[in-house]
Amino acid sequence: MMMHPNFDPVALQLGPLAIRWYALSYIVAFVLFIWLGRRRIKQGNTVFTNEMLDDLLTYGVVGVILGGRVGYVLFYNFAQYMEHPLSIFKVWEGGMSFHGGFLGVLLAMWVYAKRHKLTFFQVTDFIAPMVPAGLASGRIGNFINGELWGRVTDINAFWAMGFKQANYEDVAIAPTNPQWLAWFNQYGVLPRHPSQLYQFAMEGVLLFVILWLFAKKPRPVGQISALFLMGYGAFRFIAEFAREPDAQLGLLGLGLSMGQWLSLPMIIAGALLFVYAQKRAVASK
Known part of the structure; x- marks a missing residue:
C-alpha cells in the first residue's frame, strides 16, 4: 500500500497571504481554457474571436464558481450549511459540485449567447472540448489536498493508497469489517482507491482527447455538446464506483451515489441531443 504524500494545502505563503493548491487548480484551469480556446480559433470552423473568448472566460468563471458552490450546498450538504449559513462563503475550505458548476456555466453561456446573438449550442460546442482540461486540473487539486478519496x-492491490485525511472515516468503518480492522490496527489507515486520479484520467485526459479529435471536423450544431454530456456522464458514473460517497449522504437508491444519480440525466440528455442534432442536420440538407 502506498501512502498519500499529505501535501501542505498551502502552496505558497506570502506574508499573511496564503495561496492554496485548491485555488491554483482553478487558475490553471482558466489558463488552459484560454490557451486551448485560442488554438480552437486558429483551427477555424468557428465564429469566435480572441476578444469573444476573453469575454466568454469571464462569464464562465462566474458561472462555475457560483454554480459549483450552490450545487454543493444544495446537493451534498444542505442541512449543515443551513445550520451554519456563513460557511457557504468559505470557498477556500473546498466543497464544489461539478454538476452545480455545470448548471451555472450553462446559465452563463445562455446569457453570453443572447448578448452576442449566437445560438446556445454554438457557444457550448465551442467550449466543450476545452472543459475536460480544466476538470483534469481540478482533480489534481483534489488529490494534492487529499480530499474526495x-x-x-484490497491492501495488496498496486493502486491501494492510505489517506491520513480519511482518518475520521477509517476509525468509524474499520470495526465493521474484521479484515479492515486488522489493516487499520497495523497501518493506522485503510487502503483506498485514489479515485481522484481515476477521474483525472477519465473525465480529464481521456474525455479531452475524444472531444478534441471529434471537434476537429465540422459537426452538426449541438453534437459536440452532446458528446461531452455523454462522455462526462459515463466516465463520472464509472469512477463513482471507486469513489467514497459523501458521508452525510452515503449510497442512495439502487446502491448508487449522488454523483451517479446526477450523471444519469447527462448521459440520457446527451444521447438524445446527439441523435436530434444529426437528424436536424440531415433534414436541413
Whole structure:
C-alpha cells in the first residue's frame, strides 16, 4: 500500500497571504481554457474571436464558481450549511459540485449567447472540448489536498493508497469489517482507491482527447455538446464506483451515489441531443 504524500494545502505563503493548491487548480484551469480556446480559433470552423473568448472566460468563471458552490450546498450538504449559513462563503475550505458548476456555466453561456446573438449550442460546442482540461486540473487539486478519496480496496492491490485525511472515516468503518480492522490496527489507515486520479484520467485526459479529435471536423450544431454530456456522464458514473460517497449522504437508491444519480440525466440528455442534432442536420440538407 502506498501512502498519500499529505501535501501542505498551502502552496505558497506570502506574508499573511496564503495561496492554496485548491485555488491554483482553478487558475490553471482558466489558463488552459484560454490557451486551448485560442488554438480552437486558429483551427477555424468557428465564429469566435480572441476578444469573444476573453469575454466568454469571464462569464464562465462566474458561472462555475457560483454554480459549483450552490450545487454543493444544495446537493451534498444542505442541512449543515443551513445550520451554519456563513460557511457557504468559505470557498477556500473546498466543497464544489461539478454538476452545480455545470448548471451555472450553462446559465452563463445562455446569457453570453443572447448578448452576442449566437445560438446556445454554438457557444457550448465551442467550449466543450476545452472543459475536460480544466476538470483534469481540478482533480489534481483534489488529490494534492487529499480530499474526495476512494472506497476501501484490497491492501495488496498496486493502486491501494492510505489517506491520513480519511482518518475520521477509517476509525468509524474499520470495526465493521474484521479484515479492515486488522489493516487499520497495523497501518493506522485503510487502503483506498485514489479515485481522484481515476477521474483525472477519465473525465480529464481521456474525455479531452475524444472531444478534441471529434471537434476537429465540422459537426452538426449541438453534437459536440452532446458528446461531452455523454462522455462526462459515463466516465463520472464509472469512477463513482471507486469513489467514497459523501458521508452525510452515503449510497442512495439502487446502491448508487449522488454523483451517479446526477450523471444519469447527462448521459440520457446527451444521447438524445446527439441523435436530434444529426437528424436536424440531415433534414436541413
